[in-house]
Amino acid sequence: MFNDPCNEGLLQGYSQRSMRAPSLRLSELLRASASKSAPIELLLDSWSQVEDAVLADTGHARDDLAAASSALPPIAGAISDRRALATAVMTVAGQVCFADAAYRELFPDVADLRPLLKRARREGPLVSLVEGVAAAAFTAWIGDAEAAARWPLDPEAKAALAAGPDRLVVVVGAPSRSSELARRAARVLDLTALEARLAEALMFAPNLEVAAADAGVGRETARDALRRINAKAGVRRTPELIGRLIGVMCVAQANGEDDAALAETAFGLTPAEARVGAQIARGLTAPETAQALGLSPETVKTHMKAVLHKTGAKGAKDFARLLGEARELVAVASASESVFGEEEGGGRLRVIASLDGARRIALIDYGPYDAQPVLVFHGAAAGRRLPDGLRQALIGAGLRPIVVQRPGFGLTDPAGGDYTATAAADMAAVVERLRLRKVHLLARDTGTPSALAFAQDYPDLLDRMVLMNPHPPMHLEDQRTTFVASVQRHLLRNPDLVVAFAEFLRRQATTRLLERILFKALEAEADLRALEDPAVRQFLIRDIQAMCARSVYGFAAEHAVYANDWRPTPTAARHAGWVVAQSTGLTGHVEPSWIGVRDLRIVEIPDAGVLPQFTHPAHLAALFA
Known part of the structure; x- marks a missing residue:
């Protein structure tokens, strides 16, 4: 995370050390406080000891803090919008015990999630792809009652979850399906009414021509509008625009630095496929991706073809939508505390x-x-x-x-x-x-x-x-x-x-x-x-x-x-x-x-x-x- 070029120069400066010699290193103090609910309690309750450890050996203190951080959830508190998520409660056998309106809209026919439900029951919470309305792919988090305890579920969902020992929660990230969130993104980017209609249509349309028809404008009008949208959003290409729109729709606002790792674990891609997919989703062309990763353009195209096949995405733009939604869902699912509203x-x-x-x-x-x-x-x-x-x-x-x-x-x-x-x-x-x-x-x-x-x-x-x-x-x-x-x-x-x-x-x-x-x-x-x-x-x-x-x-x-x-x-x-x-x-x-x-x-x-x-x-x- 911190090897980014934006951090160059941050570590310049000087260090002041004290002649005091602490009895313990910071790592030892952290281990001694392991029984507390959070490592930060050490700073609040025993600052003088921490101060001595830092003064005596700044380098080790830095490494000790970094090691302690790596064992913590990536986000402490995630604020999310309910409209970005769809929720259901199911038995391991796939029976739907509860489903909110957003979930029923995404899955009008009962989706067969039994393999994922059994795996989550056996291995613990997981994130994976599911197929929803119109064969569109979405990302779902699946976990049991214990894992879902920090989710602020509706009372009806809580009751359904508590009614049986074999029940699991399914949370699907789908902000792209919310017209209200699309309108919010349009306001954030200062889009006109025409630009807002086109931007929302681009979420699922296979190309600009279809999106233009869905938005009720001609092809040339749509091209001009898309150029203005890209300028306002600060992006170059449509896949990057879709990722930007998804990010604005969500409150969690994950930073996207681990997109390749996410694509590998949640989508079942190989490391090479995941790296290519992440670059394409950021708006790079195939030649630019090849240059960035040290690959041939033909290899990039081969990997991207496999990415689309494995994920069910209908093109680079749709994969960017899918990756953006997965990123935001995982940000909320990985947080120590989730807050909706x-x-x-x-x-x-x-x-x-x-x-x-x-x-x-x-x-x-x-x-x-x-x-x-x-x-x-x-x-x-x-x-x-x-x-x-x-x-x-x-x-x-x-x-x-x-x-x-x-x-x-x-x-x-x-x-x-x-x-x-x-x-x-x-x-x-x-x-x-x-x-x-x-x-x-x-x-x-x-x-x-x-x-x-x-x-x-x-x-x-x-x-x-x-x-x-x-x-x-x-x-x-x-x-x-x-x-x-x-x-x-x-x-x-x-x-x-x-x-x-x-x-x-x-x-x-x-x-x-x-x-x-x-x-x-x-x-x-x-x-x-x-x-x-x-x-x-x-x-x-x-x-x-x-x-x-x-x-x-x-x-x-x-x-x-x-x-x-x-x-x-x-x-x-x-x-x-x-x-x-x-x-x-x-x-x-x-x-x-x-x-x-x-x-x-x-x-x-x-x-x-x-x-x-x-x-x-x-x-x-x-x-x-």
């Missing part, structure tokens, strides 16, 4: 292409479209959605809040080179794609370098800047003694730990553990009072899970900026009238002259901590008055 917070999710078309950028636009836009930064792990109080306060102040997910966070692709330059270019792309003129900026925490890079590289696009609790460069770092400050110091001083540590946390981000972390991490009384509200806790927890479900690229890259001795550039001094907002409930603020801006105004937010978006929304909106 719509996310709160409103706003319109958009996924746009970068200016060069090479990357995708995600944002949530809260409107109204005729108001002054303000780009609102999320934090290092949460903040991709705005609480209703802050949304209303900003809109009431005449603003149009837009939360842009920085490179590697949420659904935004990682940066391939300079992180802050890429983040700044992403914001410039948002300004152009959304046809804005100038924007305000509300940045926070470790997002400060990206905000200052935008001010430096695109000064004509920036109107007013507010930096909320900006994290200073390392040479000015404060010496706070809180748990979070201590952990962050170790990450910044030992950048080779960042990826391993972040992945270690990401794979354990279940609701229960995140609640513990939040109460331990927050120090301000206002924050702790806010956490007492179950709605606030759930909002934060779901936000963290969605932000970190795909990868830790953003978190790691942003911390590496600091670890590699980032300092603001003097060119940012051309801006005047900037505001630094400081929460008085947090200790250890560094005097903000390091930002290098003249006439910098400092505003204190009384009694606030790291959650002013919940506790002080009116104060934040007033900063732009």
